[in-house]
Amino acid sequence: MTTQSISESPLRKIYGRLGLKDAVKSRRHLSDYLFKIILGMAIIIIVSPFFFVLFQVASIGFEQVFGTGPGQGIEFLFTFPGAGLEGGIRNAFVGTVELILLASAVGIPLSVFGAVYINEYTQPGKLRAIIEFTSDVLAGIPSIVFGAFGFAFLVDYLHIGMGIVAGSLTLAFMMIPTVLRTTQEALRAVPMSLREASLALGATKWSTTWNVTLRSAFPGVITGILLAIGRVMGETAPLIFTAGNSLSVPTEITGPGSWVASMPYTIWAYISDPRQYLQEKAHGTALALMMMVLAIDVIANLISRKVTRRLV
Amino acid sequence: MSNFEHHIEVHNLSTWFGKKHILKDITCYFKDNTITAIMGPSGCGKSTLLRSLNRLNDLVPSFRHTGIVLFRGEDIYGPGFSVYDLRTHIGMVFQKPNPFPMSVRDNITYGPKLHGTKDEDELEKIVETSLKKAALWDEVKDDLDHPAPNLSGGQQQRLCIARALSVDPPVLLMDEPVSALDPISATKIEELIVELKNDYTIILVTHNVQQAFRVSDQSAFLYLGELVEFDETKRILEAPTDSRTEAFITGRIG
Known part of the structure; x- marks a missing residue:
């Protein structure tokens, strides 16, 4: 008591x-x-x-x-900027979404299939060590270097020109090392005996890889994709020389009509501007960008958990 | 003995991993509806011999072999022989339970689906018969959609047996299937193996002499890659002709 x-x-x-x-x-x-x-x-x-x-x-x-005032809230995201950059950031919002979708469509399958090839179809040895070392180095390269490379190689040498194609390809290059290495780690964590069990049932190598190995590694793969998207979503430097900028959304695949704005680029441009209302818009854009990254994080976690629950 | 059609015959099989000579000139055969135990101390090549029979050794790039392995009279290493067909006819159960990270049902339907069975009713029937044969049905029939890795170790191993049976192979390879399990689960699976003999040809790797004695009809005793003795289990264990066999049986080696 x-x-x-x-x-x-x-x-x-x-x-x-x-x-x-x-x-x-x-x-x-x-x-x-x-x-x-x-x-x-x-x-x-x-x-x-x-x-x-x-x-x-x-x-x-x-x-x-x-906010709920005119041009605030959802209108901020879905109004094009007007005279003196008044108005919303629809150009940047749509541009970032398009850039990320395109970059993911190119970068994710490439790096996942690349990781599958290295891990499942080649033997450990010099080649594998070289590829792994290269992607580790690539993952640590400053993003401005990717921007310079995108400009020199894609825009100039391949004559793609600035715009959504060059921009998203540059972002895809940046995603590859992260997704490749995390996918590799996830594949490596799948026990050999699972592959053997599938092969011993008469499965082909490919169906074993697809139905057993990759599915078991799925949560790890998702984590890598998430990391990569989160990283490139906020990158300004790779886009400065490759994507151009625009007050509208791209209407063409090449040429000036394909120039595209992005949220990080817009933040950088607005914040370097002395006008007070642009400071506010820059911070608003930054807040929206942070929330988008957060949303992707949450969605990816949900997917991963759902798949894991179905599998494990 | 002669009234059996030998499902698998091994003639003068030698294998290497890189420069390491594992099996040395093995000749033996595995009869229908019998259990053959492959015995021997660790590292003597038991598993290598077993894995040569469904060509799982092919996964190791440095694997080489000479000699012939016949399945129903066909050379399984011969050109034009489909390794995928071979493996649907020769099922395998591994040392450690290795259920796929899927539901119990999906573990069983994985094999049949691969080989083109799409009909839901038929798959359902396969799930039931396979699990019944593996003596697991009563324990999991209400939890078919639960994740297989949540089962106990013994249940997982019986699920793996059911999975191997799902494509109805005439031959079952078992690589020390109970050595990773507790004694009670091990006994259950041993009884199950004896029961399966009625329908399947079973080749069982074990380093446990008592187990070989309890379940097998004929035995092969391997020592350092050589086939020392190959005969009826009873004969080998009661009156070994080779001193190495005797040493293994009495526990002096192994």
């Missing part, structure tokens, strides 16, 4: 939760307690930048994305 009344005291409760009650017992208890505090502080330091960024962006851009 006495313990009951002690634990009822609110101050005691807080002490109890923090473990302070134990901390004063002895030196060992105290050092144990201090270490817990240090770990907790590390976590706070790790997590806080995310909230600072979110707060900073939201404090200026919130009205643009969630």
Whole structure:
């Protein structure tokens, strides 16, 4: 009964939760307690930048994305910019969606099939080591280099010209190392005995790979795709020299009609502009972009969980 | 003995992984509706011999062989012989239970679907008969859509047996199928293997002499890649002719 009344005291409760009650017992208890505090502080330091960024962006851009006034909220995303860049960011929103869709359509199958080929159809050896080393290096290359490469190779050398094709291909190049390596890791984690079980039933190599190996690796593959999309979605540098910019959406596949705006590019352009309302629009765009990345994250997690539940 | 049609015959089989000589000039045969135990200490080539029979060794790129393996009189390593057909006729159960990460039902229907069975009713029937043969039906009939990896180890192994039976192969290869299981599950599966003998030719790899004695009709004793003895299990275990066999049986090697 006495313990009951002690634990009822609110101050005691807080002490109890923090473990302070134990901390004063002895030196060992105290050092144990201090270490817990240090770990907790590390976590706070790790997590806080995310909230600072979110707060900073939201404090200026919130009205643009969630406001109910004219040109705010959903209208902000679905109105084209007008004179003096007043209006919404439909050009950038649609442009980013199109760029990401095209880049994914090229980059994801290429890298998934590439990973399948390396892991399932070649033997460990020099070739595999070279490919893995190259993609690791590629994954660490600064995005501006991809932009320069996209410009030199796609825009100039192949005469594709700036626009949605060159832009999305450059983004696809950037996605490949991430998706390739994560897919490889996921495939490697699938036990050999599963492949053998399928082959021993008379399955061909391909149907084993498709129905058993890739399906077992699916959650890992999704994670890689998610990482890659999240990364390229916010890239400005690869698009500066390759995608052009536009106040409208692309109407053609090549030429100036194919120039396309993107959200990161728009953020960069608006934030370098002294006009106050463009600062607000830049932050609004940033907030919208962050939410899009978050939404993709959530959707991919749901898909992955659903497939895993069906499989495992 | 002569009234059996030998499903599988092995003539002068030698195998290598790279430069490592694994099997040395093996000649033996596996009779219909019998259980043949392949015994021997670890590393003697038991599994290699078993995997030569459904060509699973082909997965290892450094694998080479000489000699002939006949299945129903056809050379399985011969040109024009379909390895996929071979494997639908020779099922395999592995040492560790390895159910696919799918539902119980999908594990069973995987094989038949691969080979073109699309009719839902027929698939349902295959699921039931396979699971009944593997003595698992009563335990899982209400949970066919549950994930197979959630079953217990013994249930998983019986599911793997059911999966192997789903394409109705006349021959079943078993690579130490109970060594990773608890004694109770192991006993269950041993009983099941004996029962399956009525319908299937079973080739069982084991390093457990007692198990070979309990379940098998004939035995092959391998030692360092050589076939030391090959005869009826009872004869080998009661009166081994080779000192190495005797040493293995009495537990001095292995």
